[in-house]
Amino acid sequence: MIDRFWKARGVAVITALLLAVGCGGEGGGSDASGGGDSGPAASPVDAATAGHASGMVTFSGMAPANAEIDMSTEDVCAAKHSMTPTQETVVVGDGGGLANVFVYVKEGLESLDFPTPTQAVVLDQDGCEYTPHVLGVQTGQDYTLKNSDGILHNINASPTENRGFNVSQPVVMETNRSFPTAEIMVPLICNVHGWMNAYIGVVDHPYFSVTGPDGSASLQGLPPGDYVVEAWHELYGTLTQNITIVTGETAELSFEFNADMSAAHVPLGDPIDPMHPESHRTVDHQ
Amino acid sequence: MRIALPWPCDARVAAACLAVALSAVALVPTSVAAQVDGGALYVKWCAGCHGEDGTGNGVAANTMLPRPRDFTLALYQVRTTATGELPTDADILKVIDEGMPGSTMPGWEDVLTQQERLALVDHLKTFSRFFQGDAPEQLEFSSATRGTDEAIASGQEVYQSVECWRCHGQQGRGDGESAPTLEDDTGFPIFAADLTENWTFNGGGTVEEIYRVLRTGLDGTPMPTFSDIVDAGVITDEQLWGLAHYVRSLSPEETPEVREVVSARRITDGTVPETVGDEAWEAVEPIYVPLVGQIVVKPRWFNPRVGGVWVQALHDGQELALLVSWTDPSLSPDPTWADFAQRVIEIMGPGDEGAATAAGAPDQLVVQFPIALSDGMERPYFLQGDARRPTNTWTWRSDAPDAVESIARGLGTAVPQPDGEQHVTAVVQHAEGEWKVLFRRSLDTGGAEDLVLPVGQAVPMAFQAWDGDNGESGNQGAVSTWYFLFLEQPTPVSVYVAPPIVLVLTLLFGLLVVRQAQWEASGAGAGAALRLPRFRLTKAVERAFGMGVGLAWLGMAAAAYRSASLGWAAGHSDLGFWWTVIAALMAIAGLGAMIGTFIHTQPRDEGR
Numbered sequence: 001m002i003d004r005f006w007k008a009r010g011v012a013v014i015t016a017l018l019l020a021v022g023c024g025g026e027g028g029g030s031d032a033s034g035g036g037d038s039g040p041a042a043s044p045v046d047a048a049t050a051g052h053a054s055g056m057v058t059f060s061g062m063a064p065a066n067a068e069i070d071m072s073t074e075d076v077c078a079a080k081h082s083m084t085p086t087q088e089t090v091v092v093g094d095g096g097g098l099a100n101v102f103v104y105v106k107e108g109l110e111s112l113d114f115p116t117p118t119q120a121v122v123l124d125q126d127g128c129e130y131t132p133h134v135l136g137v138q139t140g141q142d143y144t145l146k147n148s149d150g151i152l153h154n155i156n157a158s159p160t161e162n163r164g165f166n167v168s169q170p171v172v173m174e175t176n177r178s179f180p181t182a183e184i185m186v187p188l189i190c191n192v193h194g195w196m197n198a199y200i201g202v203v204d205h206p207y208f209s210v211t212g213p214d215g216s217a218s219l220q221g222l223p224p225g226d227y228v229v230e231a232w233h234e235l236y237g238t239l240t241q242n243i244t245i246v247t248g249e250t251a252e253l254s255f256e257f258n259a260d261m262s263a264a265h266v267p268l269g270d271p272i273d274p275m276h277p278e279s280h281r282t283v284d285h286q
Numbered sequence: 287m288r289i290a291l292p293w294p295c296d297a298r299v300a301a302a303c304l305a306v307a308l309s310a311v312a313l314v315p316t317s318v319a320a321q322v323d324g325g326a327l328y329v330k331w332c333a334g335c336h337g338e339d340g341t342g343n344g345v346a347a348n349t350m351l352p353r354p355r356d357f358t359l360a361l362y363q364v365r366t367t368a369t370g371e372l373p374t375d376a377d378i379l380k381v382i383d384e385g386m387p388g389s390t391m392p393g394w395e396d397v398l399t400q401q402e403r404l405a406l407v408d409h410l411k412t413f414s415r416f417f418q419g420d421a422p423e424q425l426e427f428s429s430a431t432r433g434t435d436e437a438i439a440s441g442q443e444v445y446q447s448v449e450c451w452r453c454h455g456q457q458g459r460g461d462g463e464s465a466p467t468l469e470d471d472t473g474f475p476i477f478a479a480d481l482t483e484n485w486t487f488n489g490g491g492t493v494e495e496i497y498r499v500l501r502t503g504l505d506g507t508p509m510p511t512f513s514d515i516v517d518a519g520v521i522t523d524e525q526l527w528g529l530a531h532y533v534r535s536l537s538p539e540e541t542p543e544v545r546e547v548v549s550a551r552r553i554t555d556g557t558v559p560e561t562v563g564d565e566a567w568e569a570v571e572p573i574y575v576p577l578v579g580q581i582v583v584k585p586r587w588f589n590p591r592v593g594g595v596w597v598q599a600l601h602d603g604q605e606l607a608l609l610v611s612w613t614d615p616s617l618s619p620d621p622t623w624a625d626f627a628q629r630v631i632e633i634m635g636p637g638d639e640g641a642a643t644a645a646g647a648p649d650q651l652v653v654q655f656p657i658a659l660s661d662g663m664e665r666p667y668f669l670q671g672d673a674r675r676p677t678n679t680w681t682w683r684s685d686a687p688d689a690v691e692s693i694a695r696g697l698g699t700a701v702p703q704p705d706g707e708q709h710v711t712a713v714v715q716h717a718e719g720e721w722k723v724l725f726r727r728s729l730d731t732g733g734a735e736d737l738v739l740p741v742g743q744a745v746p747m748a749f750q751a752w753d754g755d756n757g758e759s760g761n762q763g764a765v766s767t768w769y770f771l772f773l774e775q776p777t778p779v780s781v782y783v784a785p786p787i788v789l790v791l792t793l794l795f796g797l798l799v800v801r802q803a804q805w806e807a808s809g810a811g812a813g814a815a816l817r818l819p820r821f822r823l824t825k826a827v828e829r830a831f832g833m834g835v836g837l838a839w840l841g842m843a844a845a846a847y848r849s850a851s852l853g854w855a856a857g858h859s860d861l862g863f864w865w866t867v868i869a870a871l872m873a874i875a876g877l878g879a880m881i882g883t884f885i886h887t888q889p890r891d892e893g894r
Contacts, residue, residue: 073463151449152448152449152452154508154510155510156471156508156510157370158471160359163360163370163371163372163416164361164370164471164505164506165369165370165503165505165511166369166370166503166504166505166507166508166509166510166511167369167503167510167511167514168448168503168510168511168512168514168515169514169515170447170448170449170515170520171447171515171520173514173515173518173520174518175514175518191453191464191467191468191469191508191510192449192452192453192464192508193464194464194467194468
């Protein structure tokens with residue numbers, strides 16, 4: 001009886017929805033984007049009118065020492081390190097550049113749709129470390145999780161805007177995945193090797209850059225206009241800068257993190273620290 | 287997505303369409319399910335732990351580890367979908383129905399109606415916007431392979447090659463080298479599953495359920511999916527089934543039943559075993575005694591690590607040997623587990639519990655007995671007695687050389703007996719994530735406050751266990767209710783010799799009677815192989831004699847029945863069974879003799 005009832009109700013609801021959707025769509029006709037056309041779309045940016053932004057992410061003050069990693073139980077990985085490996089929490093180059101900072105255009109590109117790159121980027125697990133430690137991808141773009149160690153790693157991602165996942169790689173192998181939604185930042189960990197962590201910045205445009213130890217960041221080929229650029233660091237949180245792009249010119253980027261910023265909010269789909277729930281890192285809306 | 291309709295629709299028509307559509311829904315009578323308010327049910331039954339906002343921070347959540355699910359993350363362990371995918375409605379319903387073993391989540395199948403539980407499924411989905419998208423796609427699962435020895439052996443190889451042991455340990459007891467560092471996606475410490483107790487598996491302990499978890503992973507925990515390595519051809523689907531069979535084979539074939547009595551067989555040739563590895567233990571069936579967190583006396587403990595202990599016992603008439611085994615990944619205090627223990631302590635307390643604040647506690651086991659037996663079923667309070675009825679506790683700690691005998695008048699009040707009155711010894715072994723503690727004590731120590739362990743009588747016995755590296759100490763551990771220890775009766779030789787003798791005698795006597803009857807019936811005994819002297823007796827004497835024989839048989843039947851009862855009671859079911867058969871035969875013979883005598887000594891026979 002219930003079955004029949006549900007069937008009847010289901011049919012009624014579906015009919016109703018079909019009618020509503022079908023009629024509404026035709027009748028309203030207010031779709032602005034009129035998108036839905038797949039295939040390799042061209043960049044909406046005219047290279048002839050574009051400008052650039054580049055500059056430095058620097059660190060001032062005394063950088064904290066990164067925690068040493070004990071890999072003594074993991075011969076394969078220990079053999080890949082000539083010196084005692086450490087965490088990559090705060091990596092400062094000789095010239096004062098701060099590495100592993102994700103620099104990206106936060107505001108100013110909302111009206112543009114960018115094609116999804118077909119080339120995958122690689123996140124390698126090598127010597128029981130993620131290389132690179134911070135990675136940027138576009139929404140929908142494949143990234144390749146690669147195990148170069150040939151011992152068991154698992155890749156456990158805990159995003160909040162996207163769906164998390166947890167895959168195992170017990171041998172040398174590769175797995176491709178992608179995130180459909182922009183998110184700053186997605187943390188990845190390996191539960192087998194508790195010290196292994198990485199962050200993926202997911203944005204819906206190609207204007208992002210991850211700094212190396214020289215601290216340089218570069219955003220090439222931006223259409224003229226005003227933008228908010230944000231620099232994200234896993235410990236020190238974010239800094240933002242307003243820039244104006246003029247055709248053919250290069251706007252200067254300059255971010256300076258310092259040791260006193262460690263209490264900053266770090267935008268992250270980061271787990272709540274059960275010990276210190278008040279320290280829950282939240283997105284720093286401005 | 288837009289669906290083209292075969293008739294023209296403009297804005298005016300659209301309104302009409304909508305009206306028709308709405309009336310189509312309205313025509314459907316209000317359903318029973320619609321009357322069930324999932325939100326109200328949630329507040330009533332779920333919010334206490336999961337919080338009204340679904341974040342898993344209900345008022346009771348602070349006492350729980352693992353914490354209640356945060357529904358706003360839409361991360362579900364038990365699914366039939368790929369890692370990173372949402373669960374199906376049926377997946378959510380399964381957990382509501384069956385609960386999550388190894389956590390505080392109970393099953394609701396017997397508490398709420400199907401409609402109520404379905405309404406809850408719908409309500410849980412409102413906590414995350416992820417459920418507003420397309421329905422998740424179920425993975426396709428192949429059919430189970432047969433759990434042959436070959437399949438299990440191939441699974442064992444896969445267990446090694448895909449390195450399950452890194453977390454679960456070589457014997458599957460959750461003692462792998464990565465185990466102390468594990469945490470769930472919300473940052474809480476989490477144990478690698480003890481694969482030797484499949485009744486505690488998240489998502490179920492059957493081969494099919496284990497395979498499913500290998501395919502889907504347990505999202506939100508460190509347990510990853512192994513689908514990718516099948517897709518990549520690293521192992522075959524058949525090998526993954528083999529792994530499921532192997533994991534299943536690490537647990538007992540049947541979930542252990544809770545039995546009240548631990549029987550100690552009596553050893554007649556020699557003395558009780560003095561080591562945990564003695565082969566005598568292989569012949570002794572282990573009895574499972576479940577433990578639960580001590581939640582009566584503050585500080586309470588809602589996160590017990592030891593879910594149960596296996597108990598075996600033997601005695602030799604002079605001494606009792608009690609072997610207790612349980613899973614514990616570490617020999618506490620183990621420095622590699624110190625962080626884990628500290629985090630558990632900080633998460634679970636102190637609150638109003640006044641919990642201990644430092645890690646580094648040892649593992650402990652307490653076996654407790656009353657100090658004297660009462661005639662009835664009266665037993666001391668199960669938490670180490672009280673002032674009126676104290677208990678005699680045998681305490682073993684991983685940081686002390688030997689067991690300590692104490693008298694306790696309530697939890698935490700144990701007072702060790704003086705040096706001269708310590709009669710319990712303990713031999714221990716910690717290997718592959720398992721403790722084995724062997725207690726030995728004389729049945730009669732002569733001590734004034736020591737219970738004389740009587741043979742042939744059930745003695746109350748209870749257990750308590752602590753895992754120091756899980757932050758357990760003091761009152762914060764796992765406890766059992768009272769069970770019984772039964773020292774089996776010594777078995778006299780006559781028990782084994784008497785039944786065959788009686789059987790043979792019964793047969794011979796029966797033959798004799800039959801022969802006598804045949805001889806009488808055939809006249810002067812022509813052709814009879816066995817000639818028996820013929821007595822001429824009067825009917826009255828014959829009747830008396832026959833009835834006497836019958837009564838004698840019944841008497842012997844009664845004696846046999848008594849032997850049968852003794853046999854059963856002493857745990858010798860084989861003896862009990864055969865004595866029962868003999869008693870039945872004798873009873874039939876006795877009744878037969880009496881009825882036969884009665885018929886054949888009727889007065890009308892006189893005329894013949």
